[in-house]
Amino acid sequence: MRITRVGAGVVLLCLYAAVSDARWSYRAARGWADSRHEDRISRDGDRFREIRRVLPAHGVVGYISGAQPDTFTTEDFRRFLLAEYALAPLILIHDTTPDLIVGNFPPDSVPSALPERGLRLVRDFGNGVWLVRRAQP
Amino acid sequence: MSLAILGSAVVAVAIGYAVLYALWPRGVPLRPYRWLVRSLGVGVGLGLTAVGLFCWLLLFGVPGRALVAVELAVLALFGGWFAQRRRARAAGAVPKQVDDTPSPERPRIVALAFGVTLACAVAAFVGLSAAAPHGGWDAWMNWNLRARLIFRGGADWRAAFSPLLDWSHPDYPLLLQGSVVRTWVYHGRETLAGPASIAFLFTFATFALLTSAVAAFRGRAQGLLAGLVLLATPFFIFHGISQYGDVPVGFFFLATLVLAALHQRHGEHTGGFLVLAGLTTGLAAWTKNEGILFLAAFALSAVVTARRPGDARRLGGESRAFALGLLPMLAVVGLFKLRLAPPNDLMSALGSGEILHRVTDPGRYALVARSFVTGILGFGANGLVSGVWLLVAYGLCVGVRPGQAKMRWFRLAAGALVLMLVGHAAVFVTTADDVARLLNSSLERLLLQMWPATLFACFMVIATPGEASSPGAA
Known part of the structure; x- marks a missing residue:
């Protein structure tokens, strides 16, 4: 499979987003768990x-x-x-x-x-x- | 979230749309910009209703349900006027509407990444807001405290700006606090859903405005990529959740640049866009003091970048339209600063001898320059790469469109953003006692304010995936 420069750029942006997605998912789960107790x-x-x-x-x-x-x-x-x-x-x-x-x-x-x-x-x-x-x- | 809080948001947004529709230039089609108008309407509506609440405070004191009735009456008036205008238009000749939306190009992987990131960001926003409903430190010691002081203060609401509370920045303008008070007026009492809903609206309206504006100008794929980068910037979401004023002021910076681009795109008979740009600049100044710096940077950049023969002549007419939207907001900010707000803590401590001592200290320049370079290059880091390096790398992969970069609005936008940085650096050098501490606590927030506008400018000049893939691409 040949990856073009444009494709590499788009994949880079998507990878950046994927790392943030992992953080959001973890934080969302933590947030929901913490919200059961009064802040x-x-x-x-x-x-x-x-x-x-x-x-x-x-x-x-x-x-x-x-x-x-x-x-x-x-x-x-x-x-x-x-x-x-x-x-x-x-x-x-x-x-x-x-x-x-x-x-x-x-x-x-x-x-x-x-x-x-x-x-x-x-x-x-x-x-x-x-x-x-x-x-x- | 209660129905009353939802109602307060719906009324604010509807007022925002109404003002946008009223000022939208007649010869410019709305259809290609419908998502842009919807997202712009959120911030404009919240801003204008906060101005309305401040005027109500000055005239009648802390509002009750009568404010709701007045806002609904304003909406009804707008509705009647629009209906009349539509009938008049239907009877007359319909102006030719040119739909020059870029053709849609939406690689599936981008759409998928966009959808997943949006879902994760919304989930994180809601989850973390539920865990920390009072927001971050500055939210409860400043923004939400001021809202409480006003709402609970009753006839004594002016005490919210007492110099005894100087540690809580009582000189900060009132857009955010006014919006929070307004949600409580609708609800009938305080609720933590009020400030959280305002934070949610501004955060996701900023994202929606960036995505829809880039999509309208440069195609859907480009819009989705711009929105993707903003949503994936960790500090943007975390700061939105914290209920500070930096995301809202960033919304108005972005809105002003988008409106300037619309003005350039649709030729000379679109003064309405400049009236709206003046309005959004004024609302930025009604959100945070940095909005005043943005106004100065934007105006100076407009003058400096008007270098072609026709530019200077055009600038006069454009300035009048811009001032028409700006001046009412500046009057409100001026009234607040002169009649209610105590002096700014950074400015009031300044003496000429002290300033001279600071501006002649090379160590301060070196520290500020070093912090700016490190802060800018590291901005938006998410563990993989910083947002700035990501943009540079992506730009190298797809190239830029030189034609876009030469456009007047782009020079204006780039000039305004650079002048903002210079202005912030000057404030750090001249006003801060402990400059290292101030840089540490505020530089990243200042960069965040400019990040959506920076992404807009970048994705307007970076080639779209389609352009970069086509033969002879830049």
């Missing part, structure tokens, strides 16, 4: 379901996670973003100056006490989610 972002959003009911509908609230701004890792930032995503339209600021503050700690390493002075725990919603208020002087 991490939805799970994280569920942690904030209860606290959303007691927070104001709008405005700015503080945020505390135990991590200091100078040691904020990518994972700390991701947790902050996910909290904002869950609590929108409230605006979270990584600060404890607002009157109301959301505490967001990893569920497996919840501190035994507030990591900062001058704050008062209002309610522990479980899974590392706290509602904190500035203590009255």
Whole structure:
């Protein structure tokens, strides 16, 4: 069988597509299998379901996670973003100056006490989610 | 997916078609371009309805079902107008319609590969979207977050652009976020199917537009090959799934170049194509800030490539038609940037001393140049070969059609794409604090935005399998 240059070119494109097809098929199967479990972002959003009911509908609230701004890792930032995503339209600021503050700690390493002075725990919603208020002087 | 989400898509696409039909030049037959018009209508419809949602926000606040009623009324008005126009046309002389579609040539292996790849890509898209329904990191920290802030914000929706959220790019234009909010308005509440459906529509409309446009100009086999390469580009599908703005903005870049090619193909009395090209360029600027760079690159390329005696004279009329479509969209972008959006994070940190320090640092140029060369040559790699090397190898196998490469629209398209690269390089050199990090996180996405338009330009000049096989082929 004689393969022309044109034929070789078309076969090359089809081979490229075939490799991608294999990837798509594998990824599709993985995706369907993974979709049986709730994804991490939805799970994280569920942690904030209860606290959303007691927070104001709008405005700015503080945020505390135990991590200091100078040691904020990518994972700390991701947790902050996910909290904002869950609590929108409230605006979270990584600060404890607002009157109301959301505490967001990893569920497996919840501190035994507030990591900062001058704050008062209002309610522990479980899974590392706290509602904190500035203590009255 | 709920019926309401499907309805929101159908209404948006129908509005897109209606606008395309209204602006389609009368002497140009629609039939050879029906698939092109259908795919173009998806992006134009989603873009225009997102503009409509933004205007509604400014005038009345977060919309309810009244928005649905207004959109349906707009569609009914278009329908009535079309019916009247059809009667008027039927009564008058029917213009001679020239069907100059290239003859179909569809090798069976190409059609088979195309079908299999399309099926696999759709399956991967749906499967991975089901596993990660919130999209990628930028989708939920930026695009979908902004949609939530607007939709949940009610009367306080302007807080979505608070400078306190500067880490989430509140200066980004609103086409994507507006489209997501619109699906939720139709549905009556938030649903993860909203952003996923928008991502699906833009991803597969881009693929359909590329395939149908190349097929209309260069024959079916060529169209299928162009679509095949785009669908098989892993980053295109993965990025579509991630619900970012890069695939949608790439749709509008491609649409503009397709419309410019249509204008050239059908002679001088097709200002409607240029009005539409202005509109799609404006919608690109309403999708991402890179759309503004595209506008500058496209305009500059049009001026630079108008070098023949008649070109400069023609350019004046063409610019007016282009501006007619562009200016309303630019007005919307300007209103957003001036009234709502905080300054861009990259631009606001700039001082003249800092810029001077950066532009005189040869190390930054070397780093950017090295990253661009590596990024471009490796773009679209799927484990076998990169998409760029694949194109080069295929081009060597079949050759190019020099006549196509000399066409004015091709010079315009190639010039715009090259100027885009130059513009991106300039942004990296001058604005980024940590240029290596920015290159690492964004260069591949920027190249992806230009990839469908690049494939269109390439498959327009590469010989078709039929041309390459015939005696005396290039």
